Amino acid sequence: MHTTPSTLACRVSRYNRETFGDSEKYLVQCWVLFLCEILECASKSKEEMPALSKNTFIDCLIGHKYLIRKCIAIKKVVLKNGWFQELSTDVLAKVIISLVRVLDDSATETQALSSCIQFFGSYINVLNKELSQAVFADNDALNPQSDSSSFAKEFQLTCSKLPLLLEKLLLDSRWEIQDSVLDLLSNMVGNLRGSSTMENFMVREKFWLKSWRLLDADESYVRSATVRFIGLVHENLTLRKILLSDQSLETVLSKLLGVFLNDDEAFPKRSVIDVVFRWIGDEELIRFLTENEIDRERDTYKDQIWDFIFEVLRKAHENFDWEVKMKGVHCWAKILILECEDGSLDNDEEMTDRRSKRLEIVCREKGFSILINSLDDCDRMVCECALTTLQKVTWVKKGTTRVQKDLASAQDIVATYVDTTSVHELSRFLNCIDFELLSNSMKSTINEVFANPASLLTDIIAAAETSDDNLLDCY
Numbered sequence: 001m002h003t004t005p006s007t008l009a010c011r012v013s014r015y016n017r018e019t020f021g022d023s024e025k026y027l028v029q030c031w032v033l034f035l036c037e038i039l040e041c042a043s044k045s046k047e048e049m050p051a052l053s054k055n056t057f058i059d060c061l062i063g064h065k066y067l068i069r070k071c072i073a074i075k076k077v078v079l080k081n082g083w084f085q086e087l088s089t090d091v092l093a094k095v096i097i098s099l100v101r102v103l104d105d106s107a108t109e110t111q112a113l114s115s116c117i118q119f120f121g122s123y124i125n126v127l128n129k130e131l132s133q134a135v136f137a138d139n140d141a142l143n144p145q146s147d148s149s150s151f152a153k154e155f156q157l158t159c160s161k162l163p164l165l166l167e168k169l170l171l172d173s174r175w176e177i178q179d180s181v182l183d184l185l186s187n188m189v190g191n192l193r194g195s196s197t198m199e200n201f202m203v204r205e206k207f208w209l210k211s212w213r214l215l216d217a218d219e220s221y222v223r224s225a226t227v228r229f230i231g232l233v234h235e236n237l238t239l240r241k242i243l244l245s246d247q248s249l250e251t252v253l254s255k256l257l258g259v260f261l262n263d264d265e266a267f268p269k270r271s272v273i274d275v276v277f278r279w280i281g282d283e284e285l286i287r288f289l290t291e292n293e294i295d296r297e298r299d300t301y302k303d304q305i306w307d308f309i310f311e312v313l314r315k316a317h318e319n320f321d322w323e324v325k326m327k328g329v330h331c332w333a334k335i336l337i338l339e340c341e342d343g344s345l346d347n348d349e350e351m352t353d354r355r356s357k358r359l360e361i362v363c364r365e366k367g368f369s370i371l372i373n374s375l376d377d378c379d380r381m382v383c384e385c386a387l388t389t390l391q392k393v394t395w396v397k398k399g400t401t402r403v404q405k406d407l408a409s410a411q412d413i414v415a416t417y418v419d420t421t422s423v424h425e426l427s428r429f430l431n432c433i434d435f436e437l438l439s440n441s442m443k444s445t446i447n448e449v450f451a452n453p454a455s456l457l458t459d460i461i462a463a464a465e466t467s468d469d470n471l472l473d474c475y
Helices: 003-020 025-042 066-080 089-103 109-125 130-135 150-158 162-170 175-190 196-207 207-216 220-235 236-247 249-262 265-280 284-289 293-297 300-316 320-335 349-364 367-374 382-391 408-414 425-430 433-450 453-462 468-474
Strands: none
Touching: 003 433, 003 468, 025 066, 066 109, 089 109, 089 130, 089 150, 089 162, 089 349, 109 349, 130 150, 130 196, 150 162, 162 175, 162 196, 162 207, 175 196, 175 207, 175 220, 175 367, 196 207, 196 236, 207 220, 207 236, 220 236, 220 249, 220 265, 236 249, 249 265, 249 300, 265 284, 265 300, 265 320, 284 300, 284 349, 300 367, 320 382, 320 453, 349 367, 349 425, 367 382, 367 408, 408 433
């Protein structure tokens, strides 16, 4: 019976579901090698493989790009189940060779190429140390041994193509490919795990310079992925030093702030505030926040970082996108609250002192004004997040005089609050809030909306009719 590309693709998919359930190591190894051969055939043209194209079975594989996606899908199953870690180094190397060949084929269709890049990003995380070093070694500095096997030479030649290949794909005209490569690079930076070889690879190639212009790309997904990549590079001390020798800190922060303030889409803004959230988790950076002024004057780098962080957080509250606003509230909470691993507060003397200093800083930077105003935000998730944060700050109220809790609605709280930088005044105000009643009130409102969703749509339409800005926001 004649095998067509479609029937073969279906057969491959069936093996994906049926074969791998209880496969043993040998069978998996055979399957992986078989998939590598299919990938090689599928990425070739009949002109490149004239002898093999005479075989009916092989003929249906050659140039059939749909099979590439199917093969990658099966390899993802193998990866997910941890089977790659059981395979020999030669088989793992063969997978690298087959993937790079697909990546190097300009005829590979967009979806297949994007899938291959994404898989490559996950696959390199399971490579053993020896193979990882071979993949990311400085191949220009290597001298192939005359007695090396043909397979070893092929593998080294394949790996030597990787830097230029990634650069070519990064500058591809298709946004899907750019987005996938940026995710791959972010994955590499985020999973260096002390790998000096991979770190040296990133230092040599300086992909942050090659991707810099993508902060102005037409597609928002690409701009968003570029922000994530540059943010991760900045978190790595070694890469950060190289980055800041190529671009000044002021330039980097100014560009990221520009994306956050001026981008028309939500995704790049979300990526910027995700970067901020990760940076706040830097212990040295957060410790610097509570140091005395003399020590702070000695470190202009950390001062600039915090100026950038607070500027982003102040503007996040004004953003239209609910997720940006909610992430902003999460950032204020991360600055404010020092929690133990179990989520409880550590109340030893030193920790209490550090929390008090953070409180003063958040007051000064208008953080509490933002949190309190967020209680009456138009987006439910933002209100709930702000309420949860303020409820957690129970340590603010220590030593303050008990007053009557007569503020129980978000509207009254926002209307009554007077912006202050005084911790004492803030503490008195927070003591006036009945958080339990406020929480119950919010839940009641939410239940009403869920019970009658049409009322929410009516409110949206009514709001949209009042101004063009509201109409755009509702859209």
